[in-house]
Amino acid sequence: MITRNPHLANLKAGYLFPEIAKRRREFAAAHPNAKVISLGIGNTTEPILPHINAGLVEGAKKLGTKEGYSGYQDEGLPELREKISKVFYKGKFSIDEIFISDGAKCDIGRLQTLFGTGVKVAVQDPSYPVYVDGSVLAGAAGGWEETGYAGITYLPCTAENNFFPNLDLIQPNSLIYFCSPNNPTGAVSDHAQLSALVETAINKSCIIIFDAAYSEFIRDPSLPKTIYEIDKAELCAIEVNSFSKPLGFTGVRLGWSVVPKVLKYKSGESVHADWNRVMGTIFNGASNIAQYGGLAALDDEGLKEMRALTDFYLGNAKLIRDALQKLGINCIGGDNSPYIWAHFPGRDSWEVFAEILEKHQIVTTPGAGFGPAGQGFVRFSAFGHRADVEEACNRLQAIVTQ
């Protein structure tokens, strides 16, 4: 038989979230009477709100009519691209700089195609697994060396640096993955921090892939919701975003990327033109039904629902954070983000994960799964029904770690 892509052998373990799901299933099988509560995988739990849901339903109905039927959408419905530019970017981008996709994770996988195997990669540590795993698949990560990949620059985000990395660690000509509000730490970078990031990227000839998938959870008006609030960001940054969490579209699949036309490679060639070509070649558009839902979400009524849904999950986050803090556990996040990053100093995070599951039947995500600097942390996700979150908080009163 033909040979395997050698980069695949470099993937250290299974993808984190299926691994968590597997451990949950194993636990449930061994304890059939346990009522397991998941605060692990960030999977949305609440129904899609009425106005946005009506957008989906009407979108589906249209396809059954001669007048409303549509086939391939290519880069996405022009009205949706225009609304995204208007609602999220004050109309700063032309519609052909907004690319509709089936979600941020899928876009991140495709984006790596632009830079090839030779690119240096820098990631916040801890970080969402696809930045590293996608780089491994693309052959840009090098071999595994004990706690990380040789070709990846890990930028530790710890309590010591207030979860914003030392930018001096970034090597010139790197691809920088940066996520704010951060998954998993819940930390949100402020204007000064993101300005420093953009300045570093420009000075060091880097491109930032800015993951803003949790931007709609920001409530502090001083915090930037997009990298393009920072001067000159369009010269060095691509942004990916998603409707998954703010609309409950994790199963519906809808997101977008922004690739400004002024963004260039070292050679002067247009990143935008390449992205257009890559999307046309290996992607065929997001579902038109999902796009009709997205359109409904961006009118006045839809924006109110998006606010209500994110408020709900932020309410969960506050309950979890308060419960943990009452127990004397240090944590950040949960105020402008749906994730709470809880510190268990000196402990192995997989062990804490297992202990919380065993003692309280609560699924979390072990911090070490997000990178070496995640060791000693556990991530609590605020996606859950309110009653389950309340019960989880009660169960946590009998605290796990002393």
Place this chain on the structure above:
Amino acid sequence: MITRNPHLANLKAGYLFPEIAKRRREFAAAHPNAKVISLGIGNTTEPILPHINAGLVEGAKKLGTKEGYSGYQDEGLPELREKISKVFYKGKFSIDEIFISDGAKCDIGRLQTLFGTGVKVAVQDPSYPVYVDGSVLAGAAGGWEETGYAGITYLPCTAENNFFPNLDLIQPNSLIYFCSPNNPTGAVSDHAQLSALVETAINKSCIIIFDAAYSEFIRDPSLPKTIYEIDKAELCAIEVNSFSKPLGFTGVRLGWSVVPKVLKYKSGESVHADWNRVMGTIFNGASNIAQYGGLAALDDEGLKEMRALTDFYLGNAKLIRDALQKLGINCIGGDNSPYIWAHFPGRDSWEVFAEILEKHQIVTTPGAGFGPAGQGFVRFSAFGHRADVEEACNRLQAIVTQ
């Protein structure tokens, strides 16, 4: 700035179909009164039939209810995977060998990840562009040399070999892309031909990616609708398929791949395990609404509608083929496939494309866009409203080429 993936510079031109769409737009702008009929891009035109459409509508409604809401689907709804195995493969595959996706093109882009840059690639010539372009993006195609890529083995499918290639041209340890019913030629390989293909793949340690996206257009019961009708195919073949054409789901986005567990790399490692990992890492599942539509399509009522819709497009195909043949133009396809491959011997196919557009305001696709052996051919697509197809046939009576 950081450098561009060098493979991107290897992509010879724009992706074929956006190029066709661009030429159509340019023509329409220059001739604002012309009624342009598209028989070019294979984009479906007919509304989704009632029972399947109700599946989509109900699927969308469910997401607005507490009981019906669902988030991430991972590899797809188990019921859908089970039905696919039952309906298309007589239950031969377990549900975890069926992976639900957002379409065949997207799967083909991801599949290349399994084999990396070093793999040799063989394609039918002409062929659907993503096989070659996806290989170029993955760095497996080598440089462009006049009529093709140095690293790709082109297997000419011509009138002389009855549009089935000489399998002796395939090099050992290759990845073979094979499409039947073929896009663009419309030729369908018979049981003996596919048996020879499987035998060749096994003897030469190759893996076949079998694209069966048009299988539901097969009406001749002696012709295989899946590679797995051939003995031992599961040892050497992955199959991709799609609901785009048989259900009119080009905009809805739903397809699947079959990766048998017995399929191994040379090293003995499981291709299935890697595909599971790749899908989990850079994909997040097809839209759940689309999947509910797919479920409706696979019950008795849905299967009848699928048959009715493919019958309708095959009716178009017959009209186009008859019109061309009356004009003395040799063509194949259109009986068990929605594409008609029309021969204009000795002529440049982009020139014939331009002439048909100018003289008859009909958009086709130039054969050379599908590979060097497509030169001298033009593809007519049978996807269109009946009235438009009839008008196109009338316009063709004033024939273009003498």
